[in-house]
Amino acid sequence: MRDDPSVVALVARAAGSDQDAWDQLVERYAPLVWTICTRYRLSSHDIEDVGQNVWLLLVEQLGKLREPAALPGWLATTTSRECLRVVTASQRMATRLDDAPEFVDDVVIDEEILRAERDGALRAAFAELSLPCHQLLAMLFSDPPHTYTQISATLGIRMGSIGPQRARCLERLRRSDTLIALGTGEFEINTPGGGPGA
């Protein structure tokens, strides 16, 4: 993932004057910025304040990032710093909840970075799939998932075809460049479904 070509390419295009590339970067990493803000238990007003500053700082830094592939790390660090600024200010006002954390551990931030990289790559790969795959997988990964009977009725697919189509769609997902790039990363991450954050 450190060499994720899609992130590097998006940063390069956004450093030019490609609004579409910028939008994709924001779509991909807004959940990371958002999640870190919620770890600090900021109010929605403060989250907006932090978000605004983070994206503006990134706009300023676009052409200067030494390692564009490390963008998630840069975003996480910058968001964390901006959150701390807000936390420090609100502590002076004593408006913070007693149990709100003063400091979010680097380990937690690192986990969020890995998770954002994984989630972002999965969403990007999903976006490249065909409409039938979108519809089918969306019904399958919904929480709770739809039954084959419901899927068959909604999408007009024969019950017997759902399994094979599901396998084909997931295979296409696996083969997308974005996920292949993710697979070359050397970091460890918990498989989904396990662990307290899942």
Added chain:
Amino acid sequence: MLDGWDDEQLLTALGEAMRARQAVPDSFVDMGKSAYAWHNIDAELAQLTYDSSREPAVGLRSETASIRALTFTSAHLSLELEVTEGSLLGQVIPPQAGTLEIQTRAGTTTSTPVDEIGCFAVEPIPASPFRLRCRTADGADVLTGWITL
């Protein structure tokens, strides 16, 4: 890292990824997208370094505390703002003449002069959120974050 994941794990991971995005309000994402309007604008970003509304008002008389004061600081200059009834008064530090642009989220832009001692007045108070861009005769070009009053 996806090596060894079966279809079930991949599907679960995909669902979690989609829900992580859905948890983020669209307005938050849109705000991020609109930040790109500042790309290639040669302005320096000024950070909010003081906000009286975030400070405890202990020991201040209520009429004093009701005046909102904000300070934005960049490497080259600071903007000190004071919100009074009906207007926004400010000073550029160090004092210097220039022009102040007021930009609203709706996209409207107005401007007002900054006098030799760095003072300016914005009337009426712009609709929130808005931001200020200050260009001085000495060549400084500074942009504040969004301000909500």
